[in-house]
Every structure is written in structure tokens, then in C-alpha cells.
Amino acid sequence: KGEKSPGRDLTYFRVEFDASRPDLKEKFESYYGPQPRRLNVVFPFNDFDRQVSIWYEAYNKGRMVARAGTVAGLDPARNYYLFKADPRTGEVLAKEGYWLASGEPAEYDKSTPEYTMTYTGKDGKTRQLPVYCKPITRVKLVIRELRELAYVLLRSSSIYDAINISEQLLALWELTGHRWAGVPLIVERKPVQIMCPDENGNRTYREKWLVQFQADPLWSEQKLLGMNAEALRLASGVVDASRAIAALPTGIQADEDDEDEDYIEAEEPDGWEVNAPEVEEADEVIEPQPVVVSGKTNGARPYPPEQLKSHLFEAAEKLPEASAKMISEVAASLEYVYMSKVKRKMFLNWLCGKESLREIDKRLTAALHRWLKPMYQPENAVYVPTDKFAFEEANLALNEYLMQIGQIELPMENEQ
Numbered sequence: 001k002g003e004k005s006p007g008r009d010l011t012y013f014r015v016e017f018d019a020s021r022p023d024l025k026e027k028f029e030s031y032y033g034p035q036p037r038r039l040n041v042v043f044p045f046n047d048f049d050r051q052v053s054i055w056y057e058a059y060n061k062g063r064m065v066a067r068a069g070t071v072a073g074l075d076p077a078r079n080y081y082l083f084k085a086d087p088r089t090g091e092v093l094a095k096e097g098y099w100l101a102s103g104e105p106a107e108y109d110k111s112t113p114e115y116t117m118t119y120t121g122k123d124g125k126t127r128q129l130p131v132y133c134k135p136i137t138r139v140k141l142v143i144r145e146l147r148e149l150a151y152v153l154l155r156s157s158s159i160y161d162a163i164n165i166s167e168q169l170l171a172l173w174e175l176t177g178h179r180w181a182g183v184p185l186i187v188e189r190k191p192v193q194i195m196c197p198d199e200n201g202n203r204t205y206r207e208k209w210l211v212q213f214q215a216d217p218l219w220s221e222q223k224l225l226g227m228n229a230e231a232l233r234l235a236s237g238v239v240d241a242s243r244a245i246a247a248l249p250t251g252i253q254a255d256e257d258d259e260d261e262d263y264i265e266a267e268e269p270d271g272w273e274v275n276a277p278e279v280e281e282a283d284e285v286i287e288p289q290p291v292v293v294s295g296k297t298n299g300a301r302p303y304p305p306e307q308l309k310s311h312l313f314e315a316a317e318k319l320p321e322a323s324a325k326m327i328s329e330v331a332a333s334l335e336y337v338y339m340s341k342v343k344r345k346m347f348l349n350w351l352c353g354k355e356s357l358r359e360i361d362k363r364l365t366a367a368l369h370r371w372l373k374p375m376y377q378p379e380n381a382v383y384v385p386t387d388k389f390a391f392e393e394a395n396l397a398l399n400e401y402l403m404q405i406g407q408i409e410l411p412m413e414n415e416q
Helices: 024-030 160-173 217-233 241-246 306-316 325-337 341-352 362-372 391-405
Strands: 038-042 054-058 065-070 078-083 093-097 117-118 126-131 134-143 153-155 185-197 201-213 272-274 376-377 382-385
Touching: 054 160, 134 325, 153 160, 160 201, 241 272, 272 391, 306 341, 306 362, 306 391, 325 341, 325 362, 325 376, 325 391, 341 391, 362 391, 382 391
Parallel strands: none
Antiparallel strands: 038 134, 038 185, 054 065, 054 134, 065 078, 078 093, 117 126, 134 153, 153 272, 185 201, 376 382
């Protein structure tokens, strides 16, 4: 890995077996060889949170120094440290969302580095490199051909894998009626051309081998037949089963208007861990969105959704049009906030009724840029918002939109 360059991108799955079970390694390689790109698997658990986890984590010399996510009993719109230690001494500073010294909530800020690493470049100069948390995705799998109930743990540190895997598996979870344990699946690495802005805002394309999940074609066919049979049985109407099957992604397909808006962070080589210890398992998966009612705050931030919208449109009237670089930075920052292309489009739909930054007034994009204050992180090849309220305000706005379209329930009037 060179200076400020992405980690090596694996084109296959690296599977590591316990040294005490050489028979498993031999059996596995007899089916797949030493560098498989495609595996036949099943999920061992029905519960989504037990099966899939996504946390923000940082490590120092192989030792975890931070893990963050939502915490029960604290603001669901924010992330807190479930664990944080001093990277030099190992002293534990925070656990389960609270600072140990003060007892106050230990809020996590994506734009703040966990520590600074000193390194010497090829030119002999010493530099300081900030180290940030990355989204770590873990999925528990049973490899079908091994015919053993022990699971392996797929681990990825790619932000785009986090987005892609969560959206694919949520679709599969719904399609199976929340009972996906034992459903035959295929997991594979596929090459995808991803556009990402560099630190100068120029478009560059990289080939990335991303993790893809899909249901076994034979199972999908049987599921489709079963859904069609159920539709014929019901007198009230016909179920469009083909659309339900199509909802399960089999790969990343670029939208027509995504050319200027996709991005991906640099990633370390991803591997597998066999029967990883329980401490590495997660209790949360996707950050829940808060339920709030729009209202006035007399100018205090974070702004409620309608006030945020008003401020953005007022600012747009006074700003010049956004440059191509600013448009790319806004798109990358919004996708970093939501970890979802779909949610990014939902936010834009809430704001102005359009789903693409290429369709909206460039002055409004300039206002979004001023609000988010994007900053480039060269070590991750990604733009992140630096405004301390932008993350929460963006989540509140998305939640408002979801309530408007009926995807989440409105709060009771007497709730505060």
C-alpha cells in the first residue's frame, strides 16, 4: 500500500481455517480451489441483527481502539462509542455509549479521527496521518459443501460493500418473510467500475471487486412458482411475483444519472474469520432513523426538517451556481451520511422533488455544499461532511420524508 493510496483490492475470497482443522481446508479447496470467487452458502440464523452487523470501528496494530453505533436509551439519530480505548496505553475510556470518567454520553463524530499515526514517506519526510473509523460489515455464513454447522464470518471494510450488502440482504429478508435460515444462496465477488472523485474533484474510475449476494436460481424459480400459485388462490387480486423476485439485486447496476454521483472509499484486503469470538458480533445493523415532528427552533441547531429546507432555499437565492467539483462532493457526502444510494435519492426527493443532483438548480446544490462542508479524506478516498449538525439534520429530513410516504408511523401527538 503506497502513500495515501487505496488498499489492494482482492478479486477472490480469502478463507482462513483453524490450524487444528486441516481436514476442513482440504475439503473446502477440493470444491473451490485456493482462490474462490463464488461460494454456495446458507444463513444459520433468521434474526437479521444476529445474522448481519455493521459497526464503525478503528484499529491500531490489530487491536480495536473504537467501535461506535446506536445505543438503546440514547438519541437514535446519533452514534455513540460502544467501546473506546486510548490507542497508546490501552486504557478503556468509554463503554456502552458512556464515558467512564464522567458518565456522560460518549457521542461519536465520523469526521473526527480516532488517533494520528506518524509515518515516513518514500521521500524520507515524516508525516502525520489521521486514522478514522471505517464501517465494518460482518455476515455469518455456512458453506454448504462443508456440511458442518460451524459458521464462517465474512468481513468487509468497504463502505460500498456496506451499502450494497445491506440493501441486497434487506430485500432478501423481506422476500423470505424474515425466515431465511437455510435458504440456498450464492455469494461472489464481481468486478464493478465505480466512479469516485479525487481530491481535486476530478472523476476517476476504479475497478472494484465487490461482494454480491443472490438467491440460488433454482430456489428463486420455486419461490416464484409458489407466489404465483398463491396469487391464483386469492380472489382479491393477482400478486406480481416477478417484481418481488426482481427486488432482490443480483449485482450493481448503474443508474442513468449516477455517472457523476457514485463514490467508493479505499479498502484494506478483506478476509474471512472462522468462528470468530462473540465479542466481534454486533447487536445492531442499520442505523435506525429518528421519529420527529417538524417544528421551529428559533434558529437553534439542529434544524427540524422544514426549517432546514427553508434555510437551504434561502441560501440558494444568494449563492452562485455549484461547480462540477462541488456537485461531486455533495453527492459523495450525502451517500457517506446515509450509506445508501436509495436514501440519498429519497433526501433529494424530500428537498425538491427530484432524485438526481444533475436535475436540480445548481444554486441549491451550492447551498447543500455550504451546509455539509465536505472534506476529503485521502486515506479513505472519500468525502465526509464536517458540519457537526449535518449528520443529524440529514437523518431528521430523511425520516420526515419516510413519514410522508407512509414507510414509518407518525409519533403520537402527546409524545415529546
